Amino acid sequence: MEFSIALIQLAGTVALLLWGTHMVQSGMQRAFGPRLRSLLGSALRNRFTALAAGTGVTAALQSSTATGLMATGFAADGLVGLVPGLAVMLGAGIGSTLIVQLLSFDVELLAPALVLIGFVMFRRDGSPQVHDLGRVFIGLGLMLLALHQLIIIMRPYEHAPLFQILLGAVSNVPLLDLILAALLTWAVHSSVAVVLLVVSLSVNGVVPPEAAFAFVLGANLGTAVNPLLEGAAGREPAARRLPLGNLLARIAGALLVLSVLGPLVPLITALDPGRAVADFHTLFNLALALVMLPLLGPYAWLLRRLLPDSAQPVDPSRPLYLDKAAKATPAIALGGAAREALRLADVLEEMLHGARDALAKGDKRLIAETKRLDDVLDRLNAAIKAYLTSIDPDELSDEDHTRLNEILVFATNMEQAGDIVERNLLPHAAKRLKRGLAFSKDGQAELTGLVDQLIANLRTAASLLMTGDRRAARLLADEKVAFRRAEAAATEAHFLRLRARRLDTAQTSAMHLDLLRDLKQVNSHLVAAAAYPVLERSGELLPSRLAGRAAAPR
Incomplete structure (x- = not known):
């Protein structure tokens, strides 16, 4: 009975974290969505401005999935080249790390103040933008409350024998951790929420560092799946170049890092054990951007060879821009x-x-x-x-x-x-x-x-x-x-x-x-x-x- 209650509390807390993340994303999209889309579209001139724009837009929206869908739509419609589009995707990965870095600090005491500020702004009848920013503050407060509650729930079970056995099984199969996290991220459409959850579990010793890092790699893969399955669904093969290229790059990077995860764990945890997971998430995306940015030209050529332009006529009655x-x-x-x-x-x-x-x-x-x-x-x-x-x-x-x-x-x-x-x-x-x-x-x-x-x-x-x-x-x-x-x-x-x-x-x-x-x-x-x-x-x-x-x- 006690275990069932704890399981319900855990599920409810995770749901609160996801809902808080959704409020932050929807609030920013309502307040600045059209401007951010315009900013992203105007910055797609070269790979460097595209990288910066992808980072900034994702940091504001707190959704690399939303940024990926925008870039996929631009590329599918021929409004942006493949190289700048890939750079946007790399920047989106970096942008998603910023709020993780912020919330990985010990800032749960700010949660009530954020909810209060957000409530006052949300209840105002004035500017719609102030109303939407109130949603953002409420969402941030709920995320902090959920993370703090998660620590309280998991603390009594850290040393339970059954839990230790389960953790031992998980920590011994990093590839399984990666796959599970990728599926979870794809399902909830939020790598930020998943990584924050892993940060909280790792800080409290619920998940060992190696398994936590594998979970982070999986979250980075899961967030790249949505633009491919949903943003480019039903489009011509050429329209899938950008999301597929982003996913393949992340798979290659994740598998490479996974193969050397053992030596990396002591190096990263030695710097700051409490922030090791958030730092690893940031370092992975920065490293992937640094490695891939000079290679985007030949990589784009390879993607064009793999997914050439279709010679078949397109059904004129088939919608092209109605992304689910x-x-x-x-x-x-x-x-x-x-x-x-x-x-x-x-x-x-x-x-x-x-x-x-x-x-x-x-x-x-x-x-x-x-x-x-x-x-x-x-x-x-x-x-x-x-x-x-x-x-x-x-x-x-x-x-x-x-x-x-x-x-x-x-x-x-x-x-x-x-x-x-x-x-x-x-x-x-x-x-x-x-x-x-x-x-x-x-x-x-x-x-x-x-x-x-x-x-x-x-x-x-x-x-x-x-x-x-x-x-x-x-x-x-x-x-x-x-x-x-x-x-x-x-x-x-x-x-x-x-x-x-x-x-x-x-x-x-x-x-x-x-x-x-x-x-x-x-x-x-x-x-x-x-x-x-x-x-x-x-x-x-x-x-x-x-x-x-x-x-x-x-």
Whole structure:
């Protein structure tokens, strides 16, 4: 019974440590996530700035996994070279050691003060950033409390016979320790929490130094598994170069150090036995960076040979940027969803080009190919909706909720605009081809001009989704009025041609008027997709454009 209670206390304390780590990570991601992502992206010019950026971003986020996912996404999208990307991964390993070094000091007395400060900041109704930093302080306090509680729980069992037998078995198989720690780190997504747990157990003599060092090596491997399994999952082989290269480098380093672990243990423990595990964690990552940094060029060449660019065409309906692992980091998840939504705009533009050419040339094959693109729109839109609605709403700030809704509105309107092209514009083109009809020269020019105007507005809408610029939003909203006037002018010109009894106009009259109406509906969806959300957020969108009624006579 006593052992069961102790086991529950131990599990609860470890859970508290993990939760504290999660609060620190989520608080930093909410407060500085977009800025840190921008910093990381701008620093990927060469291996040295990339190493420094990886260290700094990971130290702030306290999650080498989050940094690894960012770098993996950049590399998979072709935004960063393989060499700087590998340098970021090395820097992420160094950055993860900083909080371990800090918390390995005897600072548990600060825990109540940190929780109190965090609580006061969290309860403030002012700046959202202060609110998020309050989460960070609370998380740090909980981590310290958990580590202190862990010491209290384990102290009575340090000299228990059964425990000593178990420790003897563990300490004799360092490779097993490494594998267990790697699996645990992969499961909890936090090498910081695992290493801190090992530090606490080692300081109290629960785990011998050699086994503790093996556990640390395993934690460094486990944190490199997540970007490979989750960040690059479902991508082309070339997209897996960066996370696989990081994992292979860490496996080689861990096995090399494991082979000489016996002689290393007395050397490191002699310096400061109480901080030996934290120091070993830092030294391993520093040594790995120093060894690998000069070799990144040939190493990247080898990875390209192992994982060459795929010659197979990519399924256009398969999402490219919706990383499941990124959902724990709203700033990254929303950025990926926005990039995926831009693909909807690209597909819709291709459909508009196809519809324009089909209306002008009457190519049956072109009509069929353009029609199939609507299936791509439908599947991408469904994937984006499923991804965004699966994000934990408790992890989203008010700004995140607004951004999520903007992406959903954009995706929905892109899909609905595609439906109009597929169900209305293309059937008219097919009907014209089947009946051997032709629009008048003036009528064809009007339709082509309106489609070109739609394509220009679509590009503006796509740009507006990423920038959120109010001036661009007003310009796009004004295009709704301009397009309505162009549609009215085209309709009036069509009626003038009918009055002139032009045969080519009379034969296609109903079709021409339907197309003008359908094009105007497509433009309405483009404006609603990007302009209205921005104007509504800035308070510049009126609830109605109807003129106010005059007062009724008494």
